[in-house]
Amino acid sequence: MPTPLDTIECHACKGKGTHRTAFADLDTVDQHRLADKLHYAGEEVPMQEQECPFCKGTGEEPIYECEECDGLGYYKGEVYNPNRTCAKCGGQGWYT
Ligand SMILES: [Zn+2]
Numbered sequence: 001m002p003t004p005l006d007t008i009e010c011h012a013c014k015g016k017g018t019h020r021t022a023f024a025d026l027d028t029v030d031q032h033r034l035a036d037k038l039h040y041a042g043e044e045v046p047m048q049e050q051e052c053p054f055c056k057g058t059g060e061e062p063i064y065e066c067e068e069c070d071g072l073g074y075y076k077g078e079v080y081n082p083n084r085t086c087a088k089c090g091g092q093g094w095y096t
């Protein structure tokens with residue numbers, strides 16, 4: 001794993017580090033099934049704070065310099081052309 005270039009706000013939890021989830025100890029499919037069942041029965045769905053699985057509760061997502069383009073966002077040895085940006089990083093020069 002390369003060393004992160006920097007960190008950005010976690011896309012999954014918007015930097016909070018936690019998610020509000022019903023039935024946090026179940027997997028996602030069961031969470032939705034149970035929550036729907038309670039919802040249709042007119043019952044309150046108990047919500048819990050759960051550590052964000054993407055950032056492990058840090059609220060941050062590491063970003064890595066794109067090794068395809070050395071962080072340029074376009075192909076090495078070429079003149080910058082907005083229609084030919086690096087496919088790996090989408091022209092940003094970094095990826096998460
Ligand atoms: Zn997160």
Ligand SMILES: [Zn+2]
Pocket residue numbers: 066067068069070071072073074086087088089090091092093094
């Ligand atoms: Zn790139």
